[in-house]
Amino acid sequence: MYRSGPNHPNWKDLPDSGPIHMWLRKNFGDANKCENLHCYYVDIYGFKPRYEWSLLRGKKYEKKRENFWMLCKSCHFKYDLIPQKRWPNKNIKDKFS
Numbered sequence: 001m002y003r004s005g006p007n008h009p010n011w012k013d014l015p016d017s018g019p020i021h022m023w024l025r026k027n028f029g030d031a032n033k034c035e036n037l038h039c040y041y042v043d044i045y046g047f048k049p050r051y052e053w054s055l056l057r058g059k060k061y062e063k064k065r066e067n068f069w070m071l072c073k074s075c076h077f078k079y080d081l082i083p084q085k086r087w088p089n090k091n092i093k094d095k096f097s
Contacts, residue, residue, distance in 0.1 A: 020061045024053045024068060031070035041074045052076050 003009070031051035034041070041049050049072040057079075059067035071079060 017061055020063060021053055023063050024065070028065060033070055034072040034075055035069045036071055036075040036079070039072060039075050041072050049073055054079060
């Protein structure tokens with residue numbers, strides 16, 4: 001008998017990020033733009049960067065599009081790391097609105 005969902009022995013209440021990102025790509029396609037209104041990466045370097053899906057702060061890994069936004073790799077790195085680990089004295093609240 002095939003067991004799926006909560007009955008499966010490997011079931012986790014909180015899924016890993018990998019399957020959620022696969023769900024995002026399957027249902028909404030690859031990330032194709034940077035939704036950070038203050039992104040200047042393309043203007044400076046003049047070429048198309050890599051785009052990624054990024055979990056919004058305060059949201060959970062769930063199969064909900066509104067929990068994610070598309071960012072270029074540079075903005076994704078800054079969004080994930082600046083407040084917690086890098087440049088703690090800089091205020092980036094306005095940069096990522």
